[in-house]
Amino acid sequence: MQRRKFSREFKVEAVRLIKERGVSAAQAARDLDVHENVLRKWVRELASDPRQAFPGHGQMKPEPLEIEKLRREVAKLKAERDILKRPRPTSRRT
Numbered sequence: 001m002q003r004r005k006f007s008r009e010f011k012v013e014a015v016r017l018i019k020e021r022g023v024s025a026a027q028a029a030r031d032l033d034v035h036e037n038v039l040r041k042w043v044r045e046l047a048s049d050p051r052q053a054f055p056g057h058g059q060m061k062p063e064p065l066e067i068e069k070l071r072r073e074v075a076k077l078k079a080e081r082d083i084l085k086r087p088r089p090t091s092r093r094t
Contacts (some may be wrong), residue, residue, distance in 0.1 A: 006034075008054040014039060015046045 017028050018039070025043070029036040045053045052061050 011042045011054050012046065015043050018043060 014028060014032055014034065017023050017032075018025055023031075025039050026036050028034075029039045032039070042054075049061075
């Protein structure tokens with residue numbers, strides 16, 4: 001069974017159905033053919049951060065995106081540091 005994907009607009013409208021129209025989460029879940037827990041999760045996500053909720057299509061929220069960027073930078077700096085720690089070959093002959 002393949003996982004279903006819902007657009008941001010669908011999720012926002014589903015949440016609006018519950019919040020503005022007063023439909024219960026259980027009834028909305030049955031009407032939309034979505035599990036009730038998924039619908040409740042959408043409500044929590046939209047309530048916590050309306051602008052950044054449901055980024056979709058592999059887009060990350062700003063905080064995890066910044067963390068990933070910093071991790072890559074730390075790895076690069078460690079590699080540069082390790083290169084500088086290596087002993088340099090000498091040009092002297094013994």
